[in-house]
Amino acid sequence: MASTFYAGEPEGPSLKTESIPGPKSTEHLTQLDKVFDTRSVNMLADYTKSFGNYIVDPDGNTLLDVYAQIASIPVGYNNPALIKAAQTPEMIQALVNRPALGNFPSHDWASILETGALKVAPKGCNQVFTAMAGSDANETAYKAAFMWRRQKERGGPTVEFTEQELNSSMNNQSPGASQLSIMSFKTAFHGRLFGSLSTTRSKPIHKLDIPAFDWPQATFPLLKYPLEEHVEENAKAEADSLAEVEDLIKNYHLPPCAVVVEPIQSEGGDNHASPAFFRGLREVTKKHGVLLIVDEVQTGVGATGKFWAHDHWDLPSPPDMVTFSKKAQTAGYYFGNPELRPNKPYRQFNTWMGDPARALIYRAIIDEIERLNLVEHTAKVGDYLYGKLEALAAKYPGEFANLRGKGLGTFIAFDNPKRDQFLAKAKKFGVNIGGSGVSAVRLRPMLIFEKQHADILLKTLEKIVTSW
Known part of the structure; x- marks a missing residue:
């Protein structure tokens, strides 16, 4: 049966070679391996022939793709609406005149954000800091949390830094280098840069040999299935986890200024918790003046049947920051509290601060999601x-x-x-399927x-x- 959404999609998988990779893919991989590490390659793709829900390799093998570039393709390969967006004068300008957004944003940057990323901002969020990737989104959110906490401790945004703070920061020492932390959960994944990697706890291979911050981790509730047969045990696991979170907030030697959590721990094995658990986490963080960062890099943009997975929780108050990437095809974090903007320029800054071309694609993705419901x-x-x-x-x-x-x-x-x-x-x-954790098979099909x-x-x- 043909796709309801896009004409021309294959009607089903089609295999041309006995195994994957076939001879043409093997030839391309041999050539690629001379200049690029191919040891993690899942399969080689021919994106000129892939369409809709189907990925095609150089040998002509056509696979139903329910892994979708590690949950990153929202509306199908070679989506006509995205191709149209890519051919606009607006996109050409964004590509050939890529701006250093912090210094030289384009005259229409506000409009691009308001009609795109901010159109689907989570409840309670009316601002966005754009970034390059999911790890980058989390790292910049962590920076915002640290600066927010120290600003409060210092007495507000108008209080100037002391000479001791300025000088000690250059030696990576206190008080300029704050003695604070970000709390994450065991089996979490938040990225592979230095700060995000310190909050990643999914697999040793991600972390081996890399210096890490001395930051706390709480136990994520290990639910038993079927849920209806383990109600009391699961409730206790969640209560124990929340008690551990509160204990670490109160007693860890480097006080957490934020807790970061995935709505569903994805890379770590597709681990779930109930909406009640996340409501409890919001209450604990509020009680102790700690920020809640919800990492929606993998869960955001519609995959859970709501645009943001945390919409399932019915939170008493919104998260302080929501990070995103993957299906958005760009990255960053949403926030609402103006105090999360640092008190001086250049504190939250880099050359690109995101990419207008990717913001335009995100806008086209949002329009397509809304058009097709x-x-x-x-x-x-x-x-x-x-x-x-x-x-x-x-x-x-x-x-x-x-x-x-x-x-x-x-x-x-x-x-x-x-x-x-x-x-x-x-x-x-x-069929192309992905795994997570030790034994999980995870389904990550596209929204189409x-x-x-x-x-x-x-x-x-x-x-x-x-x-x-």
């Missing part, structure tokens, strides 16, 4: 897919263990004891993923577990 669509398709997966889990015990993501759009995962083999087999059947794509995926999943 893709957030509500994703919620409905996710419910359909989850129900079918529940049936598979009942039919094949152990193969779709700890199924999670009910009511969260297509942001669905399950555990499989042969996870790596599972992913490899999926390719042989024409439809029921017919779900049916192809479900048939493939059953083929995999019956082919061991």
Whole structure:
């Protein structure tokens, strides 16, 4: 069945070679390996032929892509609306005259943000700091948190820095270098730059050999599934986690000025917590004057059936900052409190401070999501897919263990004891799927993923577990 959204999408997977990579892909990879590290390559793609939900390789293999560049493709490969946006005079200007935004923003930069990124700003947020990538978004949010906290301790934005602060900062010493921290959670992933890496706790391979800050980590609730069978245990796990967060806020030797949390720990294994847990986290941070940074790099822009995953929580007050990237195709953090703007220029600054070309693409993505009602669509398709997966889990015990993501759009995962083999087999059947954590299979389809794509995926999943 053809796509409802875009004419010309393949009707299903098509395999031309016995294995992936095929001969042409292997030839290209050999050439690439001479100049670029290819050890993490999942598969080589031919983006001139990929379209919609399907990724195509140089050998002509066409795979249904439910990994979508690690959850980063929102409205399909070679989306006509995005191509049209890329061909506008506005885009040409942004590409050939890339500005150092902090110093030389274009005359229409406010309009680009207001009609794009800020049009979908989370509740309570009316400003945005644009950035280059998810790690960068989190790092700059952390900087904002540190400067906000020290400004409060100093007595407000008009209080000047002391000579001791200025001089000691140049030696990476206190009081100029603050003795504060950012709290994160065990099994979290917040990026691979120095500050963000210190809050990343998912896999040792990310962190080995890299100097790190002495920052605290709390235990993320380890929920048991099915949820309805473990209500008391899960409630205790969440209560214990919140108690640990409060204890660390009160007693850690480097006081946390912010807590950063993912709505769903993605890289760390697709770990969930209840809306009540996150409401409790907001209350604890408010109680102790600590900022709450919600890392929506992977969960944002519609994948959970709401534009922002934290919209599912019904928070008593909004997060202080919300970081984003991936499906937005740009990056940054949203905020509302004007005190999160540093008191002097150049404190939150770099050459690019984002990219107008990517901001224009984000605006086109937002327009396309709204035109096709893709957030509500994703919620409905996710419910359909989850129900079918529940049936598979009942039919094949152990193969779709700890199924999670009910009511969260297509942001669905399950555990499989042969996870790596599972992913490899999926390719042989024409589907590109990703993993997370130790044993999770994570589904990250695009917002244009439809029921017919779900049916192809479900048939493939059953083929995999019956082919061991």
